[in-house]
Amino acid sequence: MLDTISDRDIAFYHRNGYYVREGFLDAADLEEWRAAVDEAVFKRTGQDKRTMAEKTDWEKALKQVMNLWKDNPPMRKLMLDERLGKAAARLAGVDGIRIFHDQALIKDPGGRPTVWHQDLPYWSFTHRAAISIWVALDDATEENGCLWYMPGSQNTELGAGVDLGKNDDIREKVPQLRCLSAARVPVKAGTAIWHNGLTYHYAGPNRTEKSRRAMTCAYMPDGAVCNGRYHGIQGDFKPAAGELMDRDDVLPLIYSEKRVAALA
Ligand SMILES: O=C(O)CCC(=O)C(=O)O
Incomplete structure (x- = not known):
């Protein structure tokens, strides 16, 4: 795994709001990720025999299969890999x-x-430092x-969530985006x-x-607090607004600079 993040990479990420690392997974990693994701997705969705026409508009955009780390041991091993956490922490500029x-x-x-x-x-x-990883399991063209991406759009305000099943013109809804251009990011698998x-x-x-196919993970900086909303992945974890989101069985801490320093 090509997971080392340089100061230049961090500067690119902060300037543009995204960063691309070609060859992140080598051939063996890619094979492992593909096999694990295919198996885990099939276990969850293999019984769904609907055709594309029978799906909702949002489902027509993506088959979205969440929190594979929780119930699938091979996916747990991949997703809890400390190297993923460290790369995300470096790019986001956070401790954990x-x-x-x-x-x-x-x-x-x-x-x-x-x-x-x-x-x-x-x-x-x-949290302004929230970050996600998106790993291409096929060439994405x-x-x-x-x-x-719209480079620079990370500096805009937090918008209202759009209806992901509708194809509204985002620049009509968010005037701040009218001066930003869009960058196409085709990438190789891995x-x-x-x-x-x-x-x-x-x-x-x-x-x-x-x-x-893509495997992705949404990360939360350690120390973030609840904003008063509830997300289905939280299960019975229902903190009030302002309370720490720190339950390890729900939101596992996969990397902490402090923890590494304490162990050294
Ligand atoms: O894979 C896609 O089509 C969309 C990805 C996305 O929205 C995300 O990773 O946040």
Whole structure:
């Protein structure tokens, strides 16, 4: 795994709101991630025999399979890897990283676009350093739904969550975005992309005959507090607004600089 993050990488991330690392997974890693994700997704969704036409508009954009770390040992090993936490902590500029939730995001053939959105409005904590990783398990191209970003949009305000099943014009809704351009980010399988929770991003439709697979994880800086909302991944963990989001069985701390220093 090519997980070392340099000062230059950090500068790119903070300037643009995202950062791309080609070759993050080597061939052996990629094989392991693909096998683990395919098996875990099949276990959860294999019984769903609906055609694309029978799905909701949001489901037509993505098959979204969440928190595989919780009930699937191979996925747990991959997602709780301290190296992922350390890379996210370095880029975000925080001491500790917790998993908020992981999710496999599969754009099947005929899949609709993933509309422009920020991630943070959907979460139960609000923190400018929130960060996600998106790992391509297939080459992601303009034809099958690669990601697009609006560089600099991480400096805009926290917006209202958009309806992910609708294809509204985001620049109509968020005037601050009108002066920003969009960057297309096609990547090879095994590439990792990190983006900030406020960065607006999009993925096109899948016009090919094959699924576009990605494994992703949303991270929460350690020490973040609840914003008063509740997210389904929390289960019976229902902190009040302002209370620490620190339950390790729900939001595992996968990296802490302090913890590393204490062990040294
Ligand atoms: O994979 C996609 O199509 C969208 C990814 C995304 O929205 C995310 O990782 O936050």
